[in-house]
Amino acid sequence: MSTVLLIFYILSAFTLATAFLTIYSKNPIHSAIYLVLCMVSIMGHYLLFNAQFLALVQLIVYAGAIMVLFLFTIMLMNLNKEDEVHKPRMTRYAAVIIFILLCGVLTYVFVDTKPIMGEYDVTGQDFQSIKVLGKVLLNEYMVPFEFVSILLLTAMLGVVLLSKKEKSTR
């Protein structure tokens, strides 16, 4: 077994374990911290692919910005206590059964398609360094890129409007 494969297995086990603990832990703050660890391990996967730009964006946007937003919201609502009522027993069993079935079906589908094993093409040219990716992003994908900025602006306006305290009309 090569070293890279070993790293992949350890990283995958870490990703899956933290993702599961995110859902399983009772305290929302613990969930958020496990989710940060999950995002960081996914960044490790990106680094394994040598996708530097996405690894940085994953760390800054997900593990940084989004998780800070989550933690702020949890602390704002003062939810860091463990008094959550469970769903009814039937619903929880149904969730477990659906999880197992979905996993089985999707895995079976992908096993059955028999992906090509062995050789993968190596074109030899650089396709994922920050320089190349920036050129692709600003040449071919210029219009979507600008639309993303409009989307973020709209989201910002919407958030400000939603979370503004309205005057008590009731």
Next chain:
Amino acid sequence: MENILNHIGIENYLFLSVILFCIGVFGVLYRRNAIIVFMSIEIMLNAVNLLFVAFSTYHQDAEGQVFVFFSMAVAAAEVAVGLAILVAIFRNIGSIDIANLKNLKG
């Protein structure tokens, strides 16, 4: 430059993404806390992003990574708006248990 998939194989990434996605679905179905449901949605988005990057390496093409960049931008906007909605709900109802959101009588 060497292709990392020669060591690992695309099928391992397929299975990792499938299991991660299913954990996300499980979280949406299992929990009642709306914030945890949001986190599960983030896990699902990340599973798909990971598969995009895997196939981008498989085809030795940058377009997959550009798409992941856009999907991350959309995810950031989605989380911001969603959490603002949750804060508004919390102000009105006093909890974010999704079982209490019955005002629309769906």
